[in-house]
Amino acid sequence: MLGLSFVELIELFIKVLIFPGTLFSLLFSIIVIWFERKFLARMHLRIGPLHVGPFNRLGLFQPIADFLKLVQKEIITPSKANNFLYRLMPMLAAFLSALSIAFIPYALDPSGGYWVIFYTPLSLLVILVILTAKPFIMVGAGWAANNKYCTIGALRAAFQLLAYEIPIVLSLVGIVIVARSFDLAKIVEAQSSVWLIILQPIGFIVILIGMMAELLRRPFDIPLAEQEVVFGWPTEYTGVQFALVMVSEYFDLCVTASLITILFLGGWSGPAIPLLHDISPMLSGIFWFLLKMAVITVIIIMGRGVFPRLRIDQLLESGWTILIPFAIIQILITLATAQWWLPLIGG
Amino acid sequence: MKLSMGPQHPVTSHFRFILDVDGDAVLNFEWDVGYTHRGIEKIAENRIYVQNIPVVERINSYCDSIGTTLGYVEVVEELMDIQIPDRAKYLRVIAAELNRIASHLYAVSLVGISAGFETMLMWTINDRELILDLLVKLSGQRITYTYPTIGGVRWDMPDGFKEEALERLGYLEKRLEDYYRMMAWNRTFQMRFKNVGILKSSDAVGLGIVGPNLRASGVKVDVRKDEPYEVYDRFDFEVPTGKNGDSFDRASMRLKEIEQSIVILRQALKDIPNGPIKCSPKGSKVPPTAPRGEAYSRVESARGEFGYYLVSDGKSKPYRLKISTPSFRNLPALPFLCRNIPLGDIPVIFITFDYIPLDVDR
Amino acid sequence: MSDKSVEHQVVEDVKANFPEDVLEIDVQRRGRVSISVKRNIIYDVSLFLRDKLGFDHIASVSGVDHIDEKEFEVIYHAWSIDKKILAALRTRIPRDNPVLKSLIDVWKGALYHERETWEMFGIKFEGHPNLSLFLLPEDWLGIPPLRKDFVLPKRPQE
Numbered sequence: 001m002l003g004l005s006f007v008e009l010i011e012l013f014i015k016v017l018i019f020p021g022t023l024f025s026l027l028f029s030i031i032v033i034w035f036e037r038k039f040l041a042r043m044h045l046r047i048g049p050l051h052v053g054p055f056n057r058l059g060l061f062q063p064i065a066d067f068l069k070l071v072q073k074e075i076i077t078p079s080k081a082n083n084f085l086y087r088l089m090p091m092l093a094a095f096l097s098a099l100s101i102a103f104i105p106y107a108l109d110p111s112g113g114y115w116v117i118f119y120t121p122l123s124l125l126v127i128l129v130i131l132t133a134k135p136f137i138m139v140g141a142g143w144a145a146n147n148k149y150c151t152i153g154a155l156r157a158a159f160q161l162l163a164y165e166i167p168i169v170l171s172l173v174g175i176v177i178v179a180r181s182f183d184l185a186k187i188v189e190a191q192s193s194v195w196l197i198i199l200q201p202i203g204f205i206v207i208l209i210g211m212m213a214e215l216l217r218r219p220f221d222i223p224l225a226e227q228e229v230v231f232g233w234p235t236e237y238t239g240v241q242f243a244l245v246m247v248s249e250y251f252d253l254c255v256t257a258s259l260i261t262i263l264f265l266g267g268w269s270g271p272a273i274p275l276l277h278d279i280s281p282m283l284s285g286i287f288w289f290l291l292k293m294a295v296i297t298v299i300i301i302m303g304r305g306v307f308p309r310l311r312i313d314q315l316l317e318s319g320w321t322i323l324i325p326f327a328i329i330q331i332l333i334t335l336a337t338a339q340w341w342l343p344l345i346g347g
Numbered sequence: 348m349k350l351s352m353g354p355q356h357p358v359t360s361h362f363r364f365i366l367d368v369d370g371d372a373v374l375n376f377e378w379d380v381g382y383t384h385r386g387i388e389k390i391a392e393n394r395i396y397v398q399n400i401p402v403v404e405r406i407n408s409y410c411d412s413i414g415t416t417l418g419y420v421e422v423v424e425e426l427m428d429i430q431i432p433d434r435a436k437y438l439r440v441i442a443a444e445l446n447r448i449a450s451h452l453y454a455v456s457l458v459g460i461s462a463g464f465e466t467m468l469m470w471t472i473n474d475r476e477l478i479l480d481l482l483v484k485l486s487g488q489r490i491t492y493t494y495p496t497i498g499g500v501r502w503d504m505p506d507g508f509k510e511e512a513l514e515r516l517g518y519l520e521k522r523l524e525d526y527y528r529m530m531a532w533n534r535t536f537q538m539r540f541k542n543v544g545i546l547k548s549s550d551a552v553g554l555g556i557v558g559p560n561l562r563a564s565g566v567k568v569d570v571r572k573d574e575p576y577e578v579y580d581r582f583d584f585e586v587p588t589g590k591n592g593d594s595f596d597r598a599s600m601r602l603k604e605i606e607q608s609i610v611i612l613r614q615a616l617k618d619i620p621n622g623p624i625k626c627s628p629k630g631s632k633v634p635p636t637a638p639r640g641e642a643y644s645r646v647e648s649a650r651g652e653f654g655y656y657l658v659s660d661g662k663s664k665p666y667r668l669k670i671s672t673p674s675f676r677n678l679p680a681l682p683f684l685c686r687n688i689p690l691g692d693i694p695v696i697f698i699t700f701d702y703i704p705l706d707v708d709r
Numbered sequence: 710m711s712d713k714s715v716e717h718q719v720v721e722d723v724k725a726n727f728p729e730d731v732l733e734i735d736v737q738r739r740g741r742v743s744i745s746v747k748r749n750i751i752y753d754v755s756l757f758l759r760d761k762l763g764f765d766h767i768a769s770v771s772g773v774d775h776i777d778e779k780e781f782e783v784i785y786h787a788w789s790i791d792k793k794i795l796a797a798l799r800t801r802i803p804r805d806n807p808v809l810k811s812l813i814d815v816w817k818g819a820l821y822h823e824r825e826t827w828e829m830f831g832i833k834f835e836g837h838p839n840l841s842l843f844l845l846p847e848d849w850l851g852i853p854p855l856r857k858d859f860v861l862p863k864r865p866q867e
Contacts, residue, residue: 152371221463227462228691308533309691312689556818568766643741652768667855708844709844
């Protein structure tokens with residue numbers, strides 16, 4: 001099968017089913033949902049989820065209970081909706097979001113190569129392509145639901161996502177110049193001596209803001225603005241379809257956090273953790289990766305407690321007039337100064 | 348495209364807006380109200396004067412019920428020519444100001460949520476509970492107090508109320524700083540609220556806007572100063588006004604008024620005299636009927652000026668009770684302001700005017 | 710203070726300008742002036758009140774159904790921000806022909822007040838742009854509910 005040996009097959013199964021595949025991404029979603037609720041509750045001076053699950057007053061299993069509730073619910077399709085598209089889009093959203101995870105290397109494989117489901121030297125480009133497909137899902141779902149709020153939300157999402165892809169791609173240019181590769185693994189290796197966040201702070205900020213906009217997190221959750229368009233493009237979804245939309249959102253968060261970790265925080269590089277390193281050097285790498293991911297996730301989540309929502313025109317304006325110029329400045333700085341610090345990172 | 352916003356929508360409560368939308372721009376705004384119409388003016392014609400107190404309270408039950416009932420009680424007292432004891436007047440002021448604080452905190456919380464600022468919502472709602480606790484101590488209820496009654500107030504202050512109130516007011520004063528920082532130091536908040544929905548003072552007066560919304564436009568109108576009822580003339584307080592009349596001014600106006608309410612409350616709690624809290628049954632008894640005639644009372648509630656116009660034909664029930672509510676009088680502002688603005692500004696402008704559907708519909 | 714209060718000054722000003730058509734005018738108490746006029750000049754008086762005397766802040770528009778006299782009374786309460794007086798501008802119109810000139814040109818804020826008075830009393834305001842049901846349900850067919858001949862349905866007796 002696929003010309004793989006038995007050991008490789010087992011390894012593939014572990015990658016797909018456990019880490020970084022299904023189990024990890026679902027666990028990540030559940031933990032992040034729980035953490036987000038609890039964390040925001042503390043920011044709000046509330047208690048948050050309380051009763052469900054073990055450990056008194058933690059409410060650990062609240063997301064699971066919510067998910068079970070959503071699964072049990074009836075799927076309601078609006079009578080005037082385009083049935084096929086309406087049902088397809090949540091699945092497609094979850095699928096596409098999950099797909100990106102396949103291309104992200106999470107650690108060095110002890111037997112050589114990288115711990116990634118599908119290795120390709122063009123992984124950064126592939127992820128960008130998948131990212132670009134997201135507005136189409138939103139527009140499709142918003143249009144198919146045949147609801148005015150959905151349509152407005154979908155169009156807002158399209159504007160926002162398309163506008164913020166440009167600064168992201170422009171900032172990636174700087175990274176690719178440094179790493180001289182579209183391979184995420186190579187980008188990590190290029191940071192073995194110094195992280196890119198130190199060399200390209202402007203690019204980091206641009207990408208962080210741009211990614212928050214891509215994820216529709218709080219200051220940029222305009223397409224989902226509850227007070228304006230109820231819930232934007234997924235307004236009409238119920239039950240398991242809504243669960244899929246939510247899951248896709250948190251898969252995206254997982255991908256984004258991983259991506260930023262790889263691009264700017266040196267991925268799995270870090271000092272060896274004694275106990276984990278003894279078992280396998282890979283575990284140590286995974287530990288560092290997850291730690292950095294967690295930091296990025298918290299920063300992204302924190303926006304919800306700190307900022308009010310922007311308006312769509314303000315968002316687009318700041319996207320075009322602030323982020324893009326800064327991204328270009330970063331490229332110019334990179335080009336102008338590359339000769340001094342490229343040797344630094346072994347380029 | 349016609350967009351029907353409400354009556355089931357996260358922000359419009361029981362209102363419905365009929366919007367003409369072009370892309371993300373709102374071209375025209377039209378009200379559709381009446382989803383909570385109960386005909387209180389008609390019900391009031393069929394109840395005796397005392398029975399009407401809880402009825403009119405339902406005009407504005409969940410926010411400022413003291414202000415609402417106070418207006419009614421005052422108009423009846425004016426018509427019946429009842430003088431109420433001093434302590435009752437002070438207690439009314441204390442209850443009204445506490446209720447104003449609670450109502451304004453509620454309004455500020457909604458201001459936060461109108462732009463998706465959940466932290467502001469939770470913090471202010473949390474602190475509102477402290478004030479509601481005080482009102483529970485005073486009247487026994489959290490929301491509908493029915494505290495003022497014809498000829499006085501229903502209950503006296505419990506023991507230790509004064510100390511506890513002062514302590515909580517001190518805490519609230521500190522928290523006000525936080526709230527103000529939340530508004531003024533948060534750039535995103537300013538981006539959303541500054542220069543949005545600017546209502547000039549001349550327009551505001553012409554449209555008949557009342558209360559903090561009018562004051563935010565820079566017009567110094569406050570019934571407590573202009574026509575002091577109860578004992579407001581004995582207190583030393585300011586009437587804060589805004590400069591630009593934009594949404595930011597309207598939102599921060601509420602915080603400034605809470606500050607002034609605390610000032611009034613401190614004085615009232617200090618000066619409150621001893622004595623009866625109702626007209627004594629022996630002396631001036633509250634008559635069951637009002638003499639033939641009419642009266643118009645004005646009360647500054649949290650949302651603005653309540654006007655009660657009472658016509659009596661000498662019987663035990665009102666002949667006509669017209670209630671001019673602040674939210675109803677603020678209605679013309681939104682169609683005036685919501686033209687050619689982004690859709691995202693609709694909740695911001697709507698919420699900063701602090702409408703209450705119950706109040707509009709009666 | 711001068712010998713005349715502000716309220717009496719207002720009364721005299723109105724009297725001097727509309728000597729014939731003002732039916733009754735008096736000061737009810739401090740800060741309350743009641744001006745009763747014929748229905749045909751209500752527009753002119755309101756304009757005078759707003760422009761010359763500064764009653765620029767509309768407070769309420771109320772209807773009263775005097776069913777025994779077969780008349781409606783319409784009362785415009787307007788507040789003067791400078792003078793701190795509330796003027797009640799009132800007029801009586803026959804019950805079988807309840808038509809009155811709309812004052813929304815004078816007080817823009819009266820728009821919804823008049824619309825409410827229309828639906829609650831059936832008083833037609835000439836020149837009002839939108840006299841349609843506002844608070845009542847869209848399919849309301851009965852007589853206007855605040856008229857005195859509208860009787861509330863009784864509670865079912867046990």
